[in-house]
Amino acid sequence: MWKIKGIAASAGIAIGKIMHMQEAVHDFCRLVDASQTPAEKERFYAAQQAAEKELEILQERTAANMGEQQAEVFAAHKLMVTDPSFVEVVLNHIDNQASAEAAVEYAANEIAAMFAGLDSEYMQERAADIKDIGKRLVRILQGGTAEVNYTGILAAQDLLPSDTAALDLDCVSGFITALGGKTSHSSILARAAGIPAVVGVGSALEKLNNGDTVIVDGHVGEVLVNPEEDILADYRLRIKKEQERAALLASVGHLPSETLDGHHIELACNIGTPGDMEKVIAAGAEGVGLFRTEFLFLDKTSVPTEEEQVESYKAVLAAMPDKKIVIRTLDAGGDKQLPFIGGLPEANPALGLRAIRLCMVYQDVFKTQLRALLRASVAGNLHIMFPMIATVDELLSAKALLQEAAKELTQEGVPYKSDVAVGIMVEVPAAAAIADILAEEVDFFSIGTNDLVQYTMAADRMNEHVAYLSDYFQPPVVRLIGNVAKAAQKAGKWVGMCGEMAGDPLATPLLVGLGLTELSMNGRAVPIVKHRIRQLDVKQTQKWADEILSLRTASDIKKRLEEIALEFEI
Template sequence: MYKGIAASRGIGIGKICRIIEPDLSFEAKVITDIEAEKARFSKAIADFVEETNAMAEEVRKNIGPKEAEILLGHAAMMDDPAMSGEMFSMIETGQCAEAALTAVSDMFYGIFSTMDDEMMRQRASDIADVKVSLLKILLGVKDVNIGSVPEGTVLVCKDLTPSMTSQIVKENVAGIMTEVGGPTSHSAILARALEIPAVLSVPGIVDSVNDGDTAIVDGNAGDVFINPELDVLSEYIIKREDFNKKKAELQKFIGKETLTADGDKLEIYCNIGTPKDAKKAMECDGEGVGLFRSEFLFMDNTHLPTEEEQFEAYKEAVETMEGRTVIIRTLDIGGDKDIPYMDFEKEENPFLGFRAVRYCLAHQDMYKVQLRAIVRASAYGKAKIMVPLVTTVEEVRTVKKLVAEIKDELRAEGIAFDEDIEVGCMMETAASAAIADLLAKEADFFSIGTNDLTGYTMAVDRGNAKVAYLYSAFQPAVLRSIRTIIKAGKEAGIPVGMCGEAAADPLMIPLLMSFGLDEYSVNPVLVLRARCIISKWTKAEADALAEKVMAMATEEEVKAELEASAKEI
C-alpha cells in the first residue's frame, strides 16, 4: 500500500494508464537569423494561446467556469512582458526560442516554487505547464491522448496539469494518482470538480507501477493499492458501492426542505468565516447562515476595520444568501489573541477574562461601528445580530439599547435598514444556561455554541490532554444545559439554533430534535448529511431515545446508547 494525500473523495478501482511526458530535450543552437527565430516563437505563442483558449472553452462547458479560468490564466501568462518580453530579448542575443523559453520559465518557476504561500507555489506549476505546452509546439511533439483511454482507467502521472485535465473523459477515468500536488492544487480542484477519486503526492508512484496493473485509489483515506490481493480488492469493491450509494442517497436531498420522518420542517444553516464562504453555503444548499464569524475582519488587519469595510463584508454575505437569514456574531476575541492595534492585556485566564461582549461593551465606540455596519447590511437581505459570551441580562439589554440608538441615527440620516433586525444570544456559558428563561425574555433568538458551552460547563480546557476526556457534549451536564436552553427558548416563543459542532453530529441530532431545536448550523459540506439524518427520525422515536438517554448518569452510557440507536445513512 502507498500513502498519499486524499484530494478528491471516493473509491476508484481500475487498470493503470501511465501518462509519461514525452521527451522534450533539445539542443540549444546559436541563431543567426534572429528575425526568423522571433517569428517562429511568435507563431508558437499564437498557436499556444489559440489551443489554450479552445481548451478553456471545453473546460468551461464540461467542468466549470472557475476551472476554465486556470487555463485562461495560462494564455495570459504569455502576454506578460516579464515572460514573453524577456524571452524575445534573449532571442535577440542569439539564443534559440526553446532556450529562451526554458531559461525565463525556469527562473520564474524557481521564484514561485520556493515561496511559502501555497497559492503562490501553485503558480510554479502553472509556469511549468505553460513551458511544456510551448516546448511541445516548438519541437512539434504530440501529446499523450488522455481523451481516448478506455473506461475504468486509473491515470498515473507526475503531475496532472490543467491542460491534461481538460482532455479527461469523466466516465472513463476511475481514479487519479500523482507524485506531486496538495489538497488545494489544481489537480485536486479539478479532480473534485470532475468527482474522480484522487490521491496526490504519492512518492515515486510513476516508476513503481506498470500500465495495465490493477489499482485501488481510496480518495477518502489517501491510500493506494497496486495489484491488491483478492480479499483487499473485494473489501474495496464493497467500500466503493457503499460510498457511491451514500453519495447518491445524499444527492437526493439537494434542494429539498429539511423534514423529519414525520414531515416537520427544520432548518440546516451553515457556519462561515468570510463573506466568500457564503457562496459555499449556497452551493452546499444551506438554508441560511447560523454563524458568520466576524473575527476575520479584525485578525487579518493592520487597523481597526472601518464601518465601510465591515459593511461591505456583511453586505456581501447577506446579498449572497439572497434573502436567507445570516446571523452575524459580533467580535468574539480576547487576550488569547494578539492583535497589535487592540489593547488586549496579557491575562492569567483569558477565557474567563476581558473578551467578546465584555470587551465590546467597554469599548462602545468601537462596538457601535460594528453594530452599525451590521444594521446597515440588514437592508440587503436578512441579517441578525448575535452576541457572544452572554452571562447576564444587562449585557443583552445594553446591546439592544445600542442597536436602538443606531437605528435612530440611521433613520435621521435617511439610511436604509431592516426595522425588525433581531438581536440574539449565543448560549455558550454555564451562566447563560442557568438564566436561559431570563435571557429568553430579552433576546429575539438563541443559538447554542456547543464547543464553548461544553468547555465552560465542564470547566475544562480541551487543549489540555490531561483533562480533555471531560470535554464532551455528551456529558450529562452539557446535555441538560442544552435541553434547558432549548426549553426556555421554546417557552418564550423564540427560535433556538445551534452553531457548534454537535449540530452536525449524527448521534446528537435525534436528541436535539427531541428537545425541539429549530435550526442546525453546520459546516457547509455537512448540510446534506445532516438533512439526511434528520429525515430518518420521527419525533416519537427521538423522544423515546432522549427520555432513555437523559436518565443516564454517565457519558459512557449515553454514547453507547446513542451509538446503538444510530440510524444507518
C-alpha cells in the same frame, strides 16, 4: 495484523502505504561575528517579506480548496510573522551575535514554550502557530522551497497548519499523527478537505514503517496495520458503500429538510467571509446560522471603516435576501488578538477579555459594527447575535448600544430595518443556567457547543490528558442543551445550534428530540444531516431524547445513539 487506537479526527476510510513525514534538518551557523549583525537583520527582514508572500498564496489556495473559514489561520500567521513581540525577541538574539536562522529558532521555541505552558486551549494553539512560523522562516533563510511531495498515508509526529494545507490531496489519502486532538488546526483542515485522519496515537507511530499497508478508519479512530486480505476486501467494500452514500446524499441536496411527520428543521451553514456564500447555496443550506465577522478585523492594522463593514454584510445578506442570516458580532480576544487594540497579556485568555466583554470595553469599535449591521439590514433578513453572553446585564448593555446606534441612524436619516432580530450565542454555562431569564430579552438562542463543552467540563480541548472530557455527549452538556431548548420553547423563541455537534448526524435525532429547530454547520455536513432529518419522526425523537437525558455517561449516550442510527439507511 495489529491495531493502533487514536482520536477520530476526520471521518472516512483510507487504504494505502505509510510514508513518514521527513522533518527538514537545517545545518546553519549559530554564532556570527558582531560585524555581521546588521546583515543578519537584513536577512531576517527579507525572510519576513518572503514569508508574508507565501502565506498570502497559501491563504488563497486554502480558501479555494477548503473554504474561507479554514484559510483564516494563515491570515493570523501573516500577522504573527510581523508581530512586534516576536520580532523583538528575534532581534535581541541577533544583537547577541546569533545568526538569523538561530535567532528565529530560539525566538519561536521560547515563545511557543511559554504559550504551551499556559492553561489555555487558545495559547496552546498559538504555540503550534509560532512553531509553524519559525519553521517557515528558517526554511526561507536556508533557501528551501515550500513544496511538499507525499503519497499514500502520511505519518507524522504532528502536522502544523501549513503542512496540512500544502498536501497534494490527489496523492495523500489519509494521515496519522502522534500528537493533536479533534479540534486542532490540522484536524479541522483535514475535515474540510475530506481526508480521513486519526490523531493522537502517541508512541505507536514509531512502530509504523515506511511501506506498511494500513487502513485509516477516521470514523472510529483506528489504524489497522498490515491487515489480511479478507479485511482489506471488507474495507474496500465499505469505501465503495461510502462512495454510493455520497452519491445518494448529493441527490438529497435541495430537497426540503422535513421530518416524516412534516416538521421543518432549518439547516444553515457557518461561514467566515462573504466568499463562502457560494458554498452555502451549493450545499443546499437554507441560510447562514453563523457568520463570523472576525475576518474583517484580524488582518487589519486599523479598525475597519463603517463603509467597509456595510459592504461585507450586505454581500452576505444579498446572496440569500429571503433567508435568515445570523451575523455574530465581533468575537475577538483570546487567540484572536486585534493588532489595533493594545492590552496586557492574559494568563488565561479563554476566561478573559474576549467577545462581548472586549466589545463593551472598546465601545467605539463595537458601535461602528452595530451601525454597519443596521445599515446592511436593508439588503436581507438580518439576525444579530451577541457572543459569550453570561449575564443579563451584559445582554442589556449590548442591546442598549444597539439602540443608540439605531437612534443615531434615525437622526442622520440613514435607512435601516427597525425589526432586526437580536439573539445570543449560548456558550457559557451561566447563560444556559438562566436561559429562562435571558429568553425574555432575546428573539433567539444559538448554542455554541465547542466552548460550551470546554467551559462546562473545565477541560481544554487541546489537552490530550483530558480529551475524554471534551465530548458534547457528556450528560451535563446534553442536559444544558435541553434546558436551553426548553426555555426557548416556553418563551416562544426559536433555538438553534452552531457548534460541531450540529453537523454530527449521530446527534441529529437527539437534537430534534430536545426541540432544536435550526442546525448550522460546515457545508459538507448539510446533505447527511438533511437525509437523517428526512428519516425521523419528531414524536419518536422526543421519546429518545427523554431516554437519553436519563443516561449517566457519555459512552452510554453514544452507545444508545449508535443503536438508533442503525435503524436508518446511512
